[in-house]
Amino acid sequence: MQEQKYKLNVGKIDEGFVIDHIHAGRGMKLYRDLGLGMLDCSVALITNASSRKMGKKDIIKVECPIDQFDMDVIGFLDHNATVDVIKGGKIIAKPVITLPKQVKNIIRCKNPRCITSIEQGLDQVFVLTDPKNEVYRCKYCETRYGDQDQS
Amino acid sequence: MNELRHLMSPLDLSVEELNALMDTAEKIRSDPERYAHVCDGKILATCFYEPSTRTRLSFESAMLHMGGRTMGFASADSSSAAKGESVADTIRIISCFADICAMRHPKEGAPMVAAAHSTIPVINAGDGGHQHPTQTLTDLMTIRSLKGTLSGMTVGLCGDLKFGRTVHSLIQALLRYENVRFVMISPEELKLPGYIIEELKTKPNAGFAEITKLEEAMPMLDILYMTRVQRERFFNEEDYVRLKDFYILDKKKMRLAKEDMIVLHPLPRVNEIAVEVDQDPRAKYFEQVKYGMYIRMALILMLLRIEI
Numbered sequence: 001m002q003e004q005k006y007k008l009n010v011g012k013i014d015e016g017f018v019i020d021h022i023h024a025g026r027g028m029k030l031y032r033d034l035g036l037g038m039l040d041c042s043v044a045l046i047t048n049a050s051s052r053k054m055g056k057k058d059i060i061k062v063e064c065p066i067d068q069f070d071m072d073v074i075g076f077l078d079h080n081a082t083v084d085v086i087k088g089g090k091i092i093a094k095p096v097i098t099l100p101k102q103v104k105n106i107i108r109c110k111n112p113r114c115i116t117s118i119e120q121g122l123d124q125v126f127v128l129t130d131p132k133n134e135v136y137r138c139k140y141c142e143t144r145y146g147d148q149d150q151s
Numbered sequence: 152m153n154e155l156r157h158l159m160s161p162l163d164l165s166v167e168e169l170n171a172l173m174d175t176a177e178k179i180r181s182d183p184e185r186y187a188h189v190c191d192g193k194i195l196a197t198c199f200y201e202p203s204t205r206t207r208l209s210f211e212s213a214m215l216h217m218g219g220r221t222m223g224f225a226s227a228d229s230s231s232a233a234k235g236e237s238v239a240d241t242i243r244i245i246s247c248f249a250d251i252c253a254m255r256h257p258k259e260g261a262p263m264v265a266a267a268h269s270t271i272p273v274i275n276a277g278d279g280g281h282q283h284p285t286q287t288l289t290d291l292m293t294i295r296s297l298k299g300t301l302s303g304m305t306v307g308l309c310g311d312l313k314f315g316r317t318v319h320s321l322i323q324a325l326l327r328y329e330n331v332r333f334v335m336i337s338p339e340e341l342k343l344p345g346y347i348i349e350e351l352k353t354k355p356n357a358g359f360a361e362i363t364k365l366e367e368a369m370p371m372l373d374i375l376y377m378t379r380v381q382r383e384r385f386f387n388e389e390d391y392v393r394l395k396d397f398y399i400l401d402k403k404k405m406r407l408a409k410e411d412m413i414v415l416h417p418l419p420r421v422n423e424i425a426v427e428v429d430q431d432p433r434a435k436y437f438e439q440v441k442y443g444m445y446i447r448m449a450l451i452l453m454l455l456r457i458e459i
Contacts, residue, residue, distance in 0.1 A: 111259065113279045114258065115259060115261040115263075115264050115278075116260070119237050119238055119239065119261075121237075121239075122239075138260070140260020140261075140263055140264065141260045142259075
């Protein structure tokens with residue numbers, strides 16, 4: 001195998017999160033859905049980093065106060081990702097990332113017959129109905145996430 | 152604890168609650184006088200954002216038979232929805248006027264939104280193609296009253312099994328009883344959705360078969376549940392025209408059935424049951440409507456926590 005020609009180094013962070021082992025290609029979606037672009041702090045998104053375990057992976061490093069984001073979003077988008085919580089330059093926690101029981105306002109129901117398509121101020125809520133097959137359904141109309149060209 | 156309860160899906164009720172509800176409905180049926188004033192002073196709001204004949208009148212009749220009164224609207228045009236009012240705001244207002252609300256809405260999940268903002272019990276009276284729990288309660292009540300049990304039945308479901316919400320809910324409700332066998336009778340294009348087949352496969356006590364010919368199924372059935380092929384579910388008029396009269400139950404087919412089989416239908420019936428079948432004593436679909444009123448009476452009592 002050809003040795004990798006280029007190496008990108010992103011420095012250590014003092015306080016924040018490192019989301020590692022993100023399925024290659026999902027990093028940008030995670031970046032968007034976590035609202036990282038709106039944070040007033042340093043964020044590094046590394047895509048296609050080489051990984052012995054995964055071949056390729058994405059990594060996100062966020063330098064921010066450690067109570068600032070929602071683990072459920074990470075669990076929903078990629079529950080195989082790992083998270084290191086950093087404080088004082090050291091890993092202080094490795095929360096277990098699991099599929100959340102429900103997710104709020106991360107994805108939208110695309111069923112045109114669903115009440116979420118017209119009701120003002122209604123949260124978009126999806127509930128985990130089949131953990132084995134990772135099936136989420138709209139709380140209101142029970143449309144399966146992924147059906148009807150959900151994204 | 153007097154927690155506010157609503158009914159969104161037939162599965163909101165446990166089997167014990169369901170049985171108790173049917174017991175109450177049976178008591179009302181056998182002694183209606185005793186229940187003639189149990190809802191004196193109570194008001195039922197029927198908020199129907201789309202037209203309905205049977206369901207709305209069944210709810211209203213249920214309340215009137217118990218001494219209560221009714222108010223409401225029969226289409227979105229005659230409500231504040233036409234001015235753009237949200238479901239959440241409408242139910243907040245209705246909660247000030249009525250003691251209980253039955254809501255039909257073309258948008259799926261609308262009654263659930265109403266329930267979340269309501270201070271009175273909300274009953275889902277049909278939300279688009281999603282749920283219609285009181286139809287399922289009606290079906291269960293009819294079967295139990297006419298057959299004496301909900302267990303050990305062979306139930307034929309015929310017609311539009313793909314889009315028919317009443318069929319899906321009835322299967323899910325009957326799966327909670329012992330040894331129920333289903334015979335799914337439909338054309339290829341209107342077969343039961345895969346997720347319900349999967350659910351059926353996980354129940355060791357339930358059996359099922361899928362066939363195309365109604366004649367083949369007739370001799371083995373205890374119950375035949377006919378459904379209408381609904382025009383509004385098709386994107387293509389040609390497909391609708393081709394499939395709408397795929398099954399027509401007539402006298403000839405009825406001759407193949409058991410003496411004590413019963414025929415049910417959520418109504419309205421179009422061509423799928425020939426008018427000549429109405430005279431057959433096994434045709435129970437009009438009687439079914441009456442059971443629907445009794446079970447709605449029992450449901451109103453349960454949600455208003457009125458005990459007799």
